Amino acid sequence: EAQVTQNPRYLITVTGKKLTVTCSQNMNHEYMSWYRQDPGLGLRQIYYSMNVEVTDKGDVPEGYKVSRKEKRNFPLILESPSPNQTSLYFCASSPLWTGQGYGYTFGSGTRLTVV
Amino acid sequence: RKEVEQDPGPFNVPEGATVAFNCTYSNSASQSFFWYRQDCRKEPKLLMSVYSSGNEDGRFTAQLNRASQYISLLIRDSKLSDSATYLCVVNMGNRDDKIIFGKGTRLHILP
Numbered sequence: 001e002a003q004v005t006q007n008p009r010y011l012i013t014v015t016g017k018k019l020t021v022t023c024s025q026n027m028n029h030e031y032m033s034w035y036r037q038d039p040g041l042g043l044r045q046i047y048y049s050m051n052v053e054v055t056d057k058g059d060v061p062e063g064y065k066v067s068r069k070e071k072r073n074f075p076l077i078l079e080s081p082s083p084n085q086t087s088l089y090f091c092a093s094s095p096l097w098t099g100q101g102y103g104y105t106f107g108s109g110t111r112l113t114v115v
Numbered sequence: 116r117k118e119v120e121q122d123p124g125p126f127n128v129p130e131g132a133t134v135a136f137n138c139t140y141s142n143s144a145s146q147s148f149f150w151y152r153q154d155c156r157k158e159p160k161l162l163m164s165v166y167s168s169g170n171e172d173g174r175f176t177a178q179l180n181r182a183s184q185y186i187s188l189l190i191r192d193s194k195l196s197d198s199a200t201y202l203c204v205v206n207m208g209n210r211d212d213k214i215i216f217g218k219g220t221r222l223h224i225l226p
Contacts, residue, residue: 042218099146103161
């Protein structure tokens, strides 16, 4: 089944403890992206990647890191999580550039709470 | 002007009715446009891309008006299962993949 898989689905952690949210897609998609969704703010792009070893900042990159060493994986790293990073996170992938009309397929989400 | 703006709703519509949403965008260089639906606590799912000539998929019709910088979504013969939040999404037009989501319009179909 074609899908984007995120893990974990739920995570509660303490301030300052490094964590990684994994994302993997099995569709051989070129583009991958991370979003966070907060009440009243909607979905905001954190980072995106157009191919292996090519990443760029979205609208809210502060406090996050990403890497794209393989095409299928795009982990999101929080080096020192803070309570304002409590949010619902989505990973997504697209076959090609969205400017050509390709939409994103989203993972099921990771609900992160930082206390 | 916000980059992508939608009426948040909620729209409470009786089953079988026709409902339309609009979405405005600020960047005239925007290249591509989409409608997604999101059910409560679920991931967004692509409903349809929006093409310049307009496009239809069953009961759903999407239109793009570049001159006025808005896109629209029309749902005919609405079903209870159409209850969701509808997200307008715009690619900002560069050769990167920066896309902006609207905050969504909530739709409740009433039996």
